[in-house]
Amino acid sequence: MELWAHAQLIAALGPPPPEFLARDEERRADFWDEQGNWSGLAPIPHDRILEALETRLEDKTAFLRFIRRTLAWIPEERRTAKELLQDPWLTGRTA
Incomplete structure (x- = not known):
């Protein structure tokens, strides 16, 4: 890298x-x-920082939570693709 x-x-x-x-x-x-x-x-x-990079969404809280679940230093802490597909930000459901 x-x-x-x-x-x-x-x-x-x-x-x-x-x-x-x-x-x-x-x-x-x-x-x-x-x-x-x-x-x-x-x-x-x-x-x-992630919070400063996203400027288009009115409520970026759920999106940033989703992104933080995909990006983690410790690989075991990252969500799987299956888990991410069920994320409230993608499904439209509130957490």
């Missing part, structure tokens, strides 16, 4: 949790310091 893509993910999702960084110590050292801070290899765009 390109450095700018890592920076974009950090901007959108926030920094990865320590348990994610601990999964691969060798790769972690490529991008993160010993304290888990981004090494600054590419600037993190601070105006790219």
Whole structure:
């Protein structure tokens, strides 16, 4: 993954949790310091948080909840495609 893509993910999702960084110590050292801070290899765009990116929906709460369920640092925390198909944002039902 390109450095700018890592920076974009950090901007959108926030920094990865320590348990994610601990999964691969060798790769972690490529991008993160010993304290888990981004090494600054590419600037993190601070105006790219998910809430700021969506500007077209009147009520973006359900949409952002859906997106956060699809994007998660920890793979086991991501929803499956089947689960996402039942998401209230896609089905039109309220949670």
